[in-house]
Amino acid sequence: MADEIIARAGPHRDSGFQTRAFVVGVAGWILPGLGHALLKMWGRALAFFLTVGLLVLIGAGMRGNLFASSGNDAFDSLGYIADMGTGTFYFLARSLEKNGADVSHATGDYGTRFLATAGVLNLLAALHAYEVARGRKA
């Protein structure tokens, strides 16, 4: 009897959870920290907004390379995916780099790593928010 009730209620409940979790994950990707903010995890939301934002600001300030979608090889494509991980901050970094990238010095090369790390970190945070929304993590 109990199994029947769960079986009837389960898919409906799961579908709502899945949609909500997906929205939370995507929100977290678009704006760093927003996914956790939707879950009322304010500390984590602020921490991810600030850390990802700081990495993007430092990376852009060091004139790191922001990869474009029209990459020449697999590394460019991977770099683009990593950079796009920052969501809207990708466009912020692009607007800050008025003089373009300069990787002829070590500083610019480090900047490229800062930008890519910001993206990967934000993807990790968005995935965490998604898992929390699904009830798999605390």
Next chain:
Amino acid sequence: MSGGFEFKLSHFQAMLLFALVISIAFGFLSRRGPLDRAKYIVWSLFLFLLIGVGIGWAMYPFSR
């Protein structure tokens, strides 16, 4: 500064900033309580710097 938003950091400053920011993010991601987070951040920062400086020293004989 020249024109836009840009600045230069030394190797050590860049490493220190990177280690600090990543340690804070990982601390918030993997721990819940404030004390646990603080401990994790300090320990992670220490290991980042120790390993970074250690690799730098280990590479010194091959630098030229």
